[in-house]
Amino acid sequence: GSEEGAAAAAIAGRVVAMSAALSSLIQGYSTGVIGGALLYIVPEFDLAARPAMQGLIVTATTIGSLLGTFSASRLSDRAGRRGTLLVSSCLFLVAGALLGW
Structure with missing residues (x-):
């Protein structure tokens, strides 16, 4: 009845909220990883005097996430x-392992 529908809607709302929170966590993790990688990228490519280029490198992770979202929607269909x-979990695991290597 009505109570079951309300309970199901509440659970669905919680799942959506948790998914959004985990997505933000993963985005923050990716930004943190690239921030650490910048310590090695900046001297390697002589980017110390080019903060805009450093920002572009960090932004590339967000652009990658955006493009991944579009491809994930098609894959989900x-x-x-x-x-x-x-x-996506397997790709995240492999990419994380490659970053550590």
């Missing part, structure tokens, strides 16, 4: 939400 989550 084809493979479903679980398949998309599995693929």
